[in-house]
Amino acid sequence: MAAKLYQTKRERCDLIQAQLEQERTSFESHWTELSDFVAPRRSGINIENTNRGDKKNQNIIDSTATLALRTLRSGMMSGVTSPARPWFKLTLADQEVSEVGSVRRWLDAVGSRMNTAFLRSNLYNVLPICYGDMGLFGTGCFLVEEDLTGNVFRFKPFQIGSYCISQNADLKVDTFFRKFKMTARQIILKFAIKDPMKPQEIDWSVVSLAVREAYENNQQETWFEICHLIEPNQDYRPDALEAKYKLFSSVYYENGSKDGRNKSETFLRESGYDYFPVFTPRWEINGEDIYGTSCPGMEALGDIKQLQIGEKRSLQAVDKMVNPALTGPTSLKNAKVSLTPGDITYNDIREGYQGLRPVHEVQFRISELEQKQAQVRQRIQRAFFEDLFLMLANSDRRQITAREIDERHEEKLLALGPVLEQLNQDLLDPLIDICFYIMNKQGLIPEPPPEAQGKDLKIEYISVMAQAQKMVGLGAVDRFMSFVAGAASYNQEVLDKVDSDNAIDVYADLTSVPSRMVRTDEEVMVIRENRQKAQQQAQQAEVARQQAAAAKDLSQAKIGSGEDRSALDAVLGV
Numbered sequence: 001m002a003a004k005l006y007q008t009k010r011e012r013c014d015l016i017q018a019q020l021e022q023e024r025t026s027f028e029s030h031w032t033e034l035s036d037f038v039a040p041r042r043s044g045i046n047i048e049n050t051n052r053g054d055k056k057n058q059n060i061i062d063s064t065a066t067l068a069l070r071t072l073r074s075g076m077m078s079g080v081t082s083p084a085r086p087w088f089k090l091t092l093a094d095q096e097v098s099e100v101g102s103v104r105r106w107l108d109a110v111g112s113r114m115n116t117a118f119l120r121s122n123l124y125n126v127l128p129i130c131y132g133d134m135g136l137f138g139t140g141c142f143l144v145e146e147d148l149t150g151n152v153f154r155f156k157p158f159q160i161g162s163y164c165i166s167q168n169a170d171l172k173v174d175t176f177f178r179k180f181k182m183t184a185r186q187i188i189l190k191f192a193i194k195d196p197m198k199p200q201e202i203d204w205s206v207v208s209l210a211v212r213e214a215y216e217n218n219q220q221e222t223w224f225e226i227c228h229l230i231e232p233n234q235d236y237r238p239d240a241l242e243a244k245y246k247l248f249s250s251v252y253y254e255n256g257s258k259d260g261r262n263k264s265e266t267f268l269r270e271s272g273y274d275y276f277p278v279f280t281p282r283w284e285i286n287g288e289d290i291y292g293t294s295c296p297g298m299e300a301l302g303d304i305k306q307l308q309i310g311e312k313r314s315l316q317a318v319d320k321m322v323n324p325a326l327t328g329p330t331s332l333k334n335a336k337v338s339l340t341p342g343d344i345t346y347n348d349i350r351e352g353y354q355g356l357r358p359v360h361e362v363q364f365r366i367s368e369l370e371q372k373q374a375q376v377r378q379r380i381q382r383a384f385f386e387d388l389f390l391m392l393a394n395s396d397r398r399q400i401t402a403r404e405i406d407e408r409h410e411e412k413l414l415a416l417g418p419v420l421e422q423l424n425q426d427l428l429d430p431l432i433d434i435c436f437y438i439m440n441k442q443g444l445i446p447e448p449p450p451e452a453q454g455k456d457l458k459i460e461y462i463s464v465m466a467q468a469q470k471m472v473g474l475g476a477v478d479r480f481m482s483f484v485a486g487a488a489s490y491n492q493e494v495l496d497k498v499d500s501d502n503a504i505d506v507y508a509d510l511t512s513v514p515s516r517m518v519r520t521d522e523e524v525m526v527i528r529e530n531r532q533k534a535q536q537q538a539q540q541a542e543v544a545r546q547q548a549a550a551a552k553d554l555s556q557a558k559i560g561s562g563e564d565r566s567a568l569d570a571v572l573g574v
Helices: 007-039 064-080 102-118 121-138 184-192 209-216 301-322 368-384 387-396 403-409 410-441 464-488 492-497 500-511 523-556 565-573
Strands: 088-092 140-148 153-157 163-167 174-181 223-232 248-254 269-273 457-461
Touching: 007 121, 007 174, 007 209, 007 248, 007 301, 064 121, 064 387, 064 410, 064 464, 088 102, 102 121, 102 387, 102 410, 121 140, 121 153, 121 403, 140 410, 140 464, 153 410, 174 184, 184 223, 209 223, 301 368, 301 464, 368 387, 403 464, 403 500, 410 464
Parallel strands: none
Antiparallel strands: 088 457, 140 153, 163 174, 174 223, 223 248, 248 269
């Protein structure tokens, strides 16, 4: 029988921590290099740098890559999850049920409430950070937690290198480990005070002696390493009420406590989730790799480093031309020499004296170097999709259209297609699912109509980028309808080949117009029935009017000479 690798749950956590950190090691050097040359403050590999303001951008001379990354962040935010316009809508997998009026109104109400909840939370502060990490390091990461203070939920972003992840057999991330720092005061406030209304009642049993001593000895700002592990719960109990028996376990503990207290079953906090609360969107996944790869930062790293070297040499060349190294006779060694414009240096003129002159007589060809640098900058900008995203970031969001994006940057959209699909799978789909679950748990989702109960929800994305991808299908519809209109000008019977109702539904779906702008089939049927009844009533009224007019004419018509009888009287035999 194989020996057990651990004895307690805490020892198991230590084992998982060691394994995950070892698995991450091969990525750390690459992440560090990317951070050093593009975003020095985004690396969290060394937690000792927490709250340190030391200068970290020594490797950045030319900021082209940094600015391109900023544009990518803004462009992804504007094009995929813009807070200024709806970027998703809810439907049902059963399309026929989705067209029911009560169901459509319920779906619109739920979508509106979710958008409001997103705006009230800090989601739109966290997403740009996540997009930036995706573009630079290949992987972004943040966590969602319920917020019982009125904001429904809160989101917390994490730096690359500060966390480790693992995935299950289906290649979905289901394990998360993070090591970070907290002050003694923060630890006590978050874990040891059970009732915020009674801050003086502190449960010292959950913290180490070192934390307690720091807190009681007026050293409350002393930093301690804290670990947080979320994984599938081996003690899962579906019927249990305690949070630690939920589908995913969540434990906080001090890293490397020396007093032995936290080497036992004692944790700072032991709880759980009904869902996996961590989102780890990846730019691209290579096979069974856990962390993302082939992102713009990784692909452009060679050009980024070349740009820094070239820019440094270009500045050196300019400096040598503007402030060249000089040579002169030895008689000037101890003399006062001024190189300030307008100053005079006095020295006895002797035969063969040439004064000061530049050491380098070569004229540097700066223009060719600058041209090469410009080519490198363009490659970096193309790698970060700057031409596409810059239009989104700098344009008026109310005026930019998906058709305009498609027409200008069709090839870029093709390249971004797989990235956006991966983003939907890793981030947007689980984000909406989990937030819907939290809102429903808090009673913020209205009761669905009977037709929608038990039906699966379907998420449809209607952002600018999502609509731009649909433009291919929309173009086919436009060309078809234009052809039909042209053919109908010669023969009206060709219109019989077109199902106009379905054509409108297809066009509305491709353009992602709000569902309330298009009537349901039921509403259209009622309108047409009422219109038909009105037409029939009008026809009947017209027939009655004509009959009355005819009767009047007959009554006024005279027959026979000298006889005072009308034609109507004659007809009636009067």
